[in-house]
Amino acid sequence: MNFDLSNLRQKFKDRDYKLTPQRQFILQVFINNRDKHLSAEDVHNIVRQQANDIGLATVYRTLELLSELEILQKIDFGDGRSRYEINETNSPHHHHHLICLTCGRVIEFADDLMEDLENIIAKSSNFTIVDHQVKFYGYCQECRKKRDD
Template sequence: MSNLSPSEIEKLKNDLKQKGYKLTPQRRAIVDIIIKNEGNHLTTEEIYDLVKVECPEIGLATVYRTVQLLEEMRVICKLDLSDGCNRYELVRQDENHQHHHLICNSCGRVIEVQGDLLETLEHDIETKYDFEIKNHSVKFFGICNECKSSS
């Protein structure tokens, strides 16, 4: 579990301020929930359920607006894990691209693949097609170790 450093909080405050927003307690609570659940790929509704424990007065519409705002500001990014839900994860400043995901067809578990596996392929595509790649998304579907063991 990672926490935002004081400088990252200050940057977030400044970014919000430039867009005419403030880092309200509700927005801060939503960001904290996303950070505490890093790697869980939460939906907006799941974020709402968790943040409601800390802020019982918060409304679902506030969570939706804040998630949309955080996505616009590139604090979080939307993931399509082919399950019909929009899920979100933190944008890591040290990553050039989104990382890859392994998705279990049996239990739905999502495992993050560390490291960019496609650097050489990306370079070859850029060279061959004279195409500047800005990002990519790769999902592998299969059966996780736990599901294989229980069958």
């Protein structure tokens, strides 16, 4: 996704929203942390270091709005907290996640091996699939080493 400020302003304007300084600040957190999957609490902790006047409720509302505008992608890893990441593509099939059950680390992988399976399921069930999420749960290399020692 191109984060040209004029394009973002237009995207907000098209939906009758404003790209406020608080929203820009929160969006900048994701631009600076592209490789992370941040929760609202994570974002709030980062924001508080530089702008302690932005409250947690503002962060939650902004994350929901950015998700609604498809600027961020909202992800559920099953830990009770929604996580967000920059929506780098307009395609819903961009990458999947490996989630460590010990440390909670999230590793992305880009191979979309589900396309053939989606086509089979769509044909056999007469169902139009528009999205999917793949999450594998297990143990990262570091945690596996600790378990084996």
